[in-house]
Amino acid sequence: MPAFTLPDFYLPHPARRNPHEQHAREHTTAWARRMGLLDCPAPSGGLVWDEADLAAHDYALMCALTHPDCDAETLALITDWYVWVFFFDDHFLELFKQSRDIEGGRRYLGRLEEFLGPATRQPENPAETALADLWARTVPARSDGWRERFVAVTHNLMVESLWELDNISRHRVANPIEYIEMRRRVGGAPWSATLVEVATGAEVPASLSETRPLRVLRDTFSDGIHLRNDLFSYEREVTREGENANAVLVFERFLDVPAQRAADLVGELLTSRLQQFEHTALTEIPLLFAERGTPPHEQVAVCRYVQALQDWQAGGHEWHTRSSRYTKIIRRPPVLVPGLSVPYSLASSGLGRRIAAHDHVLADRRVGHLPLPDLYMPFRFRVSPHLAGARRHTARWAADMGMFAPVAGRPMWTAGLFAGFDLAYCAAMIAADATPEQLDLAADWLSWGTYGDDLYPVRWGRVGDFVGAKVATARLSLFMPLDGGAPAGTPTSPLEAGLADLWRRTAGPMAPQERHPFRAAVEDMTSAWLWEMAGEAQRRVPDPVDYVEMRRATFGSELTAGLARLRLATSVPPELFDTRVVRQLTNAAQDYACLVNDLFSYQKEIEYEHELHNLVFVLERFLGCAAATGRDLVAKLMRERMRQFEHLVAVELPALFEHDRLDEATRAALIGYADQLKDWLSGILEWHRASARYAPGALAARFGRAAMVPAPAGGRDRSTVFVAG
Secondary structure, eight states: OOSOOBOOOOOOSOOOOOTTHHHHHHHHHHHHHHHTTTSOBOTTSSBSOOHHHHHHHOHHHHHHHHOTTSOHHHHHHHHHHHHHHHHHHHHHIIIIITTTOHHHHHHHHHHHHTTSSSOOSOOOSHHHHHHHHHHHHHGGGSOHHHHHHHHHHHHHHHHTHHHHHHHHHTTOOOOHHHHHHHHHHHHSHHHHHHHHHHHHTOOOOTTTTTSHHHHHHHHHHHHHHHHHHHHHHHIIIIIISOOOOOHHHHHHHHHTOOHHHHHHHHHHHHHHHHHHHHHIIIIIHHHHHHHHTOOHHHHHHHHHHHHHHHHHHHHHHHHHHHOTTSOOOOBOOOOOOTTOSSOOOHHHHTHHHHHHHHTTTTOOOOOOOOOOOOOOOOSOOOOOTTHHHHHHHHHHHHHHHTTTSOBTTBOOOOHHHHHHHOHHHHHHHHTTTOOHHHHHHHHHHHHHHHHHHHHHHHHTGGGTOHHHHHHHHHHHGGGOOTTSSOOSSOOOSHHHHHHHHHHHHHHTTSOHHHHHHHHHHHHHHHHHHHHHHHHHHHTOOOOHHHHHHHHHHHTTHHHHHHHHHHTOSSOOOGGGGGSHHHHHHHHHHHHHHHHHHHHHTHIIIIIISOOOOOHHHHHHHHHTOOHHHHHHHHHHHHHHHHHHHHHIIIIIHHHHHHHHTOOHHHHHHHHHHHHHHHHHHHHHHHHHHHOTTSOHHHHHHHHTTOOOOOOOTTOOOOOOOOOOO
16 A cells, blocks of 8 residues: 555646657667666666666656757756766665665765866776766856856765765654755755756856845755655655655654655645745845846846746656656545636645635734743753843943934833843853853844844834835945945944944954855844845745744844854864754754744734744644644754754764864864854753743733734834833
8 A cells, every 4th residue: 555645736837848858868878878877786686777777767758858948969968967866876775875884885975076077087886987977078168156056066965865874874864954954965956956057058147146036946946856756756765765864754753643644744845835936036036136236148047047947847747757766656536626627626726825824914813922841951051150241231232322212203122121131141141151251242242133133123114114124234234344444334223333333343353254254144134134024014924944944044043153153262164164064063053042932932923013933823824733733843843953963963073073084173163162052052042931021921011912013015004013111
């Protein structure tokens, strides 16, 4: 019996087929034979592939469906790349996954990566031979920027296979956030998105490639491909091959639900990610063009890229239904609606998911206090002995910056309200070993970030002044000069005055190369506040994956991590922070801290401020569950992220030290960084428990029943802004 029946798929774009399909099929069969892909022995005694396997998988059909418009030569090249990548996947499975040979897999991948560039040695296996040939045929015609991106995604595709292998050897199923992140790196879809630029003959402009809209297009494209593949490949991967990197299995284990329910939820998330792609393409890309003054030829290149990604989604689905590579799980019978010539369902139309994202608008959100379960916290908080001085300092600083002045003619913060927040207490736990000056600086950064977070909805959001918020956000960069000189403008608001002072005290002592990433962290946070404003204006509950990833920015997590790095006794090479282990360590800590805030701030945000950006609420809307269920899932996700953090510190960080042969000073610095993250995690939780910012009685006194009401779509102010204090 099959594990489940396939859910209805949201298919907004019809698949098309390239007329050069047969040419690609004949070419790639001959090429695969020439490269040795069809006669490579497997440890099991047979062959990894034979010609019958290649014919049955029919990668020429896949590429004809996913790249319907390219010419014959390009289609043949693209098909060869996909034959290589699927062979690599099966070759690695035969040689290392089934035997759990992690060290052998590491050596194999290290050699293979040497062929991402001019060959320095002779290939020793078919995967190396084929990669060397493909590199020579593809890369010379591409730009340096494309080449760097392609090397990065191919590196991830190959090297992160070790993550899958490690999880298999430990019988460990990833938590949902970790899975989505790592599936992008190991699953190949970002690699496919980069090859799309070869197929279209139009590269994404370097000036736009790392902006949020293009990044979201790549991520949603990737998630769509991977989630669909997980549904079709569950029987092959989980049942027959013993793999555990599959979203259906991840949902089964995390949510403790049957396979059918898990598959249905994966289908819902797939629809949500595809609709996020559409939303980004239709609303954020045009705005990006206008803001950047993108010239017409670059706009055309991006639009061709978007169209090509849509074609890939549609063609990829069609190929999954045809290819023998995947077991054909029975689909549910379609529902025939009178008057319609095609089968219909809310899922296949995507209407159900759109309704869930928008039907909350008229709801009265009198949610009341949300009682919290026990929260897993393995670390004890510590408090700086300089707390009293920091409290005095940061109260004076906030007053000096003008943060207690009225906003739009009404009070927002007062000295009494600020004292109840007790942000210095939070800083004293986050930076328990800091000097008095460092602690004052940390407390001031927390005060500035919290002020900005409160300011945006009050000053601009409730009146629908998105343009005013964008102008104010853009001005903030004037007060973060990278050359260490004077600001490029005069502060005209408490937000600007506070940032100018903080930048002078923080970036002044920095080395020039350290200032750029630190400024980027600040800009990411302020841009994320705009993202929240846009969602509120559209009355759109965010996609769960987009929410979690943007939450790190809205919470200022990267800024906090940057401040922690500044306090390290030894400088750490920046590239180490981009390794999988350290990045996952940072992300797991950031997510735990963000979700702490979502639990404690639920009543404040949902009832009093009518906000939508809270994971408890997002899960309510996505799963159709009660707030208590959403709360428990958030708490469980926090526990899983914390356990992942503990594993990374105890097992994977020491393995990184040995593999990269790090010196003792660098090892000590990275251990110190992990210890600072532990202080951050324990301190954040303790502060939320102690601060008056989220206490039910304090909230009632602060807001009363005059909660902030969202402005209508036209932007007229219907808000009753709260009176603080």
